[in-house]
Amino acid sequence: MAQPPATRASAEQQPVGDAMPHLVLIGLAAILLWALVSHRFERWGVAGPAGLLLFGAATVIWNVDAFGDALDSSVSEKVVEIILAILLFVDATEVKGGIFGREGKIIARLVLIALPLSIVLTVVSGVLLVPHAGLLVMIVIACVILPTDFAPAAHLLRSRYVPARVRQIVNVESGYNDGVISPLFGMSLALAVVWSTIANKSESEISEADVEKPVLEFLGSFFNAVPATLIAIVIGIVLGAGIGYLVRVARARELASAVGVRYVMVLLPLIAYGVASIPILNANGFVAAFVAGIGYRLTRVRGNESDGIDHSELLLVDEVGVLASHFVWFVLGGAAVLVITSGPDWQILVLALLALTLLRVVPVYLALMRSTVSRGDRLLVGVLGPRGTASIVFGLLAYNALPEDEGVIVLTVMVATVVGSILLHGAAAPLLLRRRKPIEA
Numbered sequence: 001m002a003q004p005p006a007t008r009a010s011a012e013q014q015p016v017g018d019a020m021p022h023l024v025l026i027g028l029a030a031i032l033l034w035a036l037v038s039h040r041f042e043r044w045g046v047a048g049p050a051g052l053l054l055f056g057a058a059t060v061i062w063n064v065d066a067f068g069d070a071l072d073s074s075v076s077e078k079v080v081e082i083i084l085a086i087l088l089f090v091d092a093t094e095v096k097g098g099i100f101g102r103e104g105k106i107i108a109r110l111v112l113i114a115l116p117l118s119i120v121l122t123v124v125s126g127v128l129l130v131p132h133a134g135l136l137v138m139i140v141i142a143c144v145i146l147p148t149d150f151a152p153a154a155h156l157l158r159s160r161y162v163p164a165r166v167r168q169i170v171n172v173e174s175g176y177n178d179g180v181i182s183p184l185f186g187m188s189l190a191l192a193v194v195w196s197t198i199a200n201k202s203e204s205e206i207s208e209a210d211v212e213k214p215v216l217e218f219l220g221s222f223f224n225a226v227p228a229t230l231i232a233i234v235i236g237i238v239l240g241a242g243i244g245y246l247v248r249v250a251r252a253r254e255l256a257s258a259v260g261v262r263y264v265m266v267l268l269p270l271i272a273y274g275v276a277s278i279p280i281l282n283a284n285g286f287v288a289a290f291v292a293g294i295g296y297r298l299t300r301v302r303g304n305e306s307d308g309i310d311h312s313e314l315l316l317v318d319e320v321g322v323l324a325s326h327f328v329w330f331v332l333g334g335a336a337v338l339v340i341t342s343g344p345d346w347q348i349l350v351l352a353l354l355a356l357t358l359l360r361v362v363p364v365y366l367a368l369m370r371s372t373v374s375r376g377d378r379l380l381v382g383v384l385g386p387r388g389t390a391s392i393v394f395g396l397l398a399y400n401a402l403p404e405d406e407g408v409i410v411l412t413v414m415v416a417t418v419v420g421s422i423l424l425h426g427a428a429a430p431l432l433l434r435r436r437k438p439i440e441a
Contacts (some may be wrong), residue, residue: 022066022070023060023067023070023071023076023331023334024079024327026059027056027059027327027330027331028327030052030055030056030059030330031052031323031326031327031330033055034048034051034052034055034326038051048151048322048325048326048329049151049152049325049329049332049388049422049426050152050422050426052326052329052330052332052333053329053330053332053333053336053419053422054333055330055333056329056330056331056332056333056334056335056336056337057333057334057336057337058333059330059333059334060333060334060337060338061337064334064337064338064341067334067337067338068338071331071334071335071338071396071399071400072399072400072407073400074400076396076400077396077397077400077401080328080331080392080393080396080397081273081285081286081393081397082270082273083324083325083327083328083389083393084178084182084286084389084390084393084394085269085270085272085273085285085286085288085289086266086269086270086289086317086320086321086324087178087321087324087325087389087390088175088178088179088182088269088286088289088290088293089265089268089269089272089289089290089292089293089317090269090293090317090318090321091174091175091178091179091290091293092175092179092290092291092292092293092294092296092297093265093293093296093297093309093314093317094171094175094308094309094314094318095171095172095175095294095297095308096168096307096308097307097308098298098307099294099298100172100176101168101169101171101172102168103165103168103169103172105371105372106169106368106371106372106373107169107172107173107176109367109368109371110169110173110176110364110367110368110381111173111176111177111180113363113366113367114360114363114364114366114367114368115146115177115180115181115363117363117366117367118142118146118359118360118363118364119139119142119143119146119184121359121362121363122138122141122142122145122146122351122354122355122359123135123138123139123142125351125354125359126138126141126142126351126413129347129348129350129351130345130347130348130351130409133406133409134192134195134196134406136188136191136192136195136196137192137196137402137406137409137410139188139192140185140188140189140192140398140402140410141351141398141409141410141413141414143181143184143185143188143189143394144185144391144394144395144398144410144413144414144417145352145355145387145391145395145413145414145417146177146181146355146359146360146387146391147174147177147178147181147387147390147391147394148170148173148174148177148385148386148387148388148390149174149178149386149387149388149389149390149391150170150171150174150386150388151325151329151386151388151389152386152387152388152418152421152422152425152426153386153421153422153425153426153429155430156384156386156425156429156430156433157170157171159430159433160438161433161434161436161438162380162384162433163377163380165373165377166377166380166381166384169373169381170381170384170385173381175290177390178286178290178390179286179287179290179291181390181394182284182286182287182290183225183228183229183284183286183287185394185397185398186225186228186284187225189397189398189401189402192398192402192406193401193402193403196402196403196406228282228283228284229283229284229287231276231281231282231283231284232276232283232284232285232286232287232288232291233287233288233291235272235275235276235281235283235288235291235292236272236287236288236289236290236291236292236293236294236295237291237292237295238295239268239271239272239275239288239292239295240268240272240291240292240293240294240295240296240297240299241295241296241298241299242295242299243264243268243292243296244295244296244297244298244299244300245299245300247261247264247296247300248299248300248302248303258310258312258313261313262312262313262314262315262316262317263316265296265313265314265316265317266316266317266320268292268293268296269289269292269293269317272285272288272289272291272292273285273286273288273289275288276288276289297309325388325389328389328392328393329389329392331392331396332392332415332418332419335392335395335396335411335414335415336415336419338411339408339411339412339415339416342408342412344412344416345412348409348412348413348416349416351413351416352413352416352417352420353420355387355417356385356387356417356420356421356424356425357424360382360385361379361382361383361385362382363382364378364381364382364385365378365379365382368381383429383432384425384429385425386421386425386426387417387418387421388418388421391414391417391418392414392418394414395410395411395413395414395415395418396411396414398410398411398414399411399414
């Protein structure tokens with residue numbers, strides 16, 4: 001990803017110290033313990049995200065300050081970026097049926113009409129509810145809390161009360177939301193960092209160097225935003241389509257096994273992200289990984305009877321994605337403790353509730369009017385918008401980059417939105433869906 005202006009850690013020369021390695025070690029241990037007991041807890045209705053969130057909260061509560069230092073470091077920033085690149089790739093490869101899963105017009109309406117409208121309404125609502133955050137920070141917040149992810153409520157996609165078409169639409173939309181928002185997030189974060197850095201200093205404290213460096217960094221990010229995205233798309237297409245073609249040929253000639261292809265699918269998003277991050281290219285690694293997934297899928301399945309990649313080849317990258325997601329949910333638990341100790345304002349909680357309900361449902365319903373989606377299904381598509389891994393990663397990146405006060409606001413809104421989504425989509429939505437007529441197999 002094109003790099004935003006200097007983070008707090010880099011600006012203040014904060015040492016990472018031992019906190020981040022300890023956090024990673026504890027997180028891995030927590031994931032290991034969850035793997036040993038998850039089956040029983042899931043039978044009791046406790047999903048992986050909720051369980052790991054509680055693990056994370058219990059782990060860091062003894063030393064919240066050390067967790068905050070670990071979270072606010074360049075190491076944690078890079079870790080969550082790589083995790084998101086893998087997850088974006090997985091989202092892109094799991095779609096079946098062309099680029100947009102046979103729902104091109106509907107996905108276009110959701111991504112090009114509903115999503116921008118949701119961003120505008122979220123920014124307006126945020127400025128009214130949390131005016132001290134500022135317009136630019138609120139744009140960052142909108143990018144953080146609007147991407148959808150079914151990790152905290154995966155059972156919704158398997159529910160017999162959800163029509164197959166609705167399931168396909170929301171699943172495809174979830175992947176494309178992340179890919180579309182990521183360049184906007186990088187751009188808005190760069191601008192917010194510049195403005196917040198200047199605004200947090202009094203006139204007497206502002207020197208020419210204080211202004212010059214962040215402004216130059218922002219201008220670099222601004223003028224590089226479109227080229228960075230275009231270069232990332234080219235990188236993704238070349239790598240994804242090229243490797244997908246090679247895999248298809250290798251499998252047809254029995255040069256590669258399903259096991260070998262699994263390794264390819266894990267390494268490809270890392271390579272795409274790494275190539276995009278080369279300084280001379282300075283492209284958006286998230287976009288490169290996502291487009292690589294699309295390109296790989298299209299060339300890999302071309303000529304096959306199936307319109308999707310065989311499960312035997314997806315198995316490893318899926319499991320790596322789940323493992324990476326587990327670490328992110330563990331970190332969210334610690335972030336929740338950090339937010340609670342800082343004392344969140346009620347206005348932020350209201351904004352999170354609006355983001356999970358009206359600020360998604362209304363734009364989606366309006367965007368799908370006069371489409372082939374029925375009125376009831378329009379409402380259902382709007383309601384089915386869980387927030388998860390993408391929001392957590394974007395929120396952590398913003399917390400890392402912004403000055404302390406603004407960073408805490410973004411982290412608080414993110415935590416409130418994702419935890420609220422676990423409660424709303426993980427617990428309340430299944431109960432409401434049971435009022436619908438079951439879909440016959």
